[in-house]
Amino acid sequence: DQQVKQNSPSLSVQEGRISILNCDYTNSMFDYFLWYKKYPAEGPTFLISISSIKDKNEDGRFTVFLNKSAKHLSLHIVPSQPGDSAVYFCAASGTDSWGKLQFGAGTQVVVTP
Amino acid sequence: EAQVTQNPRYLITVTGKKLTVTCSQNMNHEYMSWYRQDPGLGLRQIYYSMNVEVTDKGDVPEGYKVSRKEKRNFPLILESPSPNQTSLYFCASGPYRGYTEAFFGQGTRLTVV
Numbered sequence: 001d002q003q004v005k006q007n008s009p010s011l012s013v014q015e016g017r018i019s020i021l022n023c024d025y026t027n028s029m030f031d032y033f034l035w036y037k038k039y040p041a042e043g044p045t046f047l048i049s050i051s052s053i054k055d056k057n058e059d060g061r062f063t064v065f066l067n068k069s070a071k072h073l074s075l076h077i078v079p080s081q082p083g084d085s086a087v088y089f090c091a092a093s094g095t096d097s098w099g100k101l102q103f104g105a106g107t108q109v110v111v112t113p
Numbered sequence: 114e115a116q117v118t119q120n121p122r123y124l125i126t127v128t129g130k131k132l133t134v135t136c137s138q139n140m141n142h143e144y145m146s147w148y149r150q151d152p153g154l155g156l157r158q159i160y161y162s163m164n165v166e167v168t169d170k171g172d173v174p175e176g177y178k179v180s181r182k183e184k185r186n187f188p189l190i191l192e193s194p195s196p197n198q199t200s201l202y203f204c205a206s207g208p209y210r211g212y213t214e215a216f217f218g219q220g221t222r223l224t225v226v
Contacts, residue, residue: 002154002155009153036217041220042219042220043117043203043205043218043219043220044217045217046215049214089155091156099144099146099161099169100158100161101146101215102172103148103156105153
């Protein structure tokens with residue numbers, strides 16, 4: 001049973017616009033959330049993270065929002081660029097499972113000119 | 114250059130023939146982990162290790178073995194591979210304290226026929 005869910009397998013967005021990727025989780029013990037980006041034929045690379053004590057974290061064009069009551073987080077990319085075209089994975093870990101990282105199924109983002 | 118190195122990158126093998134996928138990291142990380150990526154399922158954790166001689170099961174450990182005799186190496190062993198282990202495998206490492214993100218290798222594409 002997947003504890004981290006990304007319900008949108010794909011997202012198409014125009015260059016310069018905002019990309020919003022969503023992620024839901026079921027385990028209330030999760031307290032650390034991460035986003036990874038993956039290009040074809042490469043391993044995932046860390047993008048941004050957020051601890052459960054915060055509700056927002058920004059890094060350049062990337063912002064992650066966390067809504068603990070809804071068990072929902074989102075990644076905003078503003079503005080979207082062609083190089084952002086990749087698969088994005090949401091991941092979570094918790095104090096009850098230190099060392100275990102749960103991933104969502106991923107969202108394929110395509111940024112069009 | 115900080116990196117996680119997996120070998121081989123591609124492997125085709127036959128059912129039942131034991132194989133080992135190697136993973137090495139040069140960042141002195143205490144934490145290492147193995148994942149498999151399958152379509153629609155994202156990355157699922159197979160085994161992880163918090164330090165030398167300390168390993169634990171992830172979500173899908175059946176059919177796999179690991180060992181952590183040295184800090185830098187974390188090989189994945191398939192004693193008797195089966196076709197359902199055909200997948201894309203990733204090794205990752207990360208710092209133990211204040212675990213934030215994992216650094217991933219480039220992946221090993223395994224096909225079991």
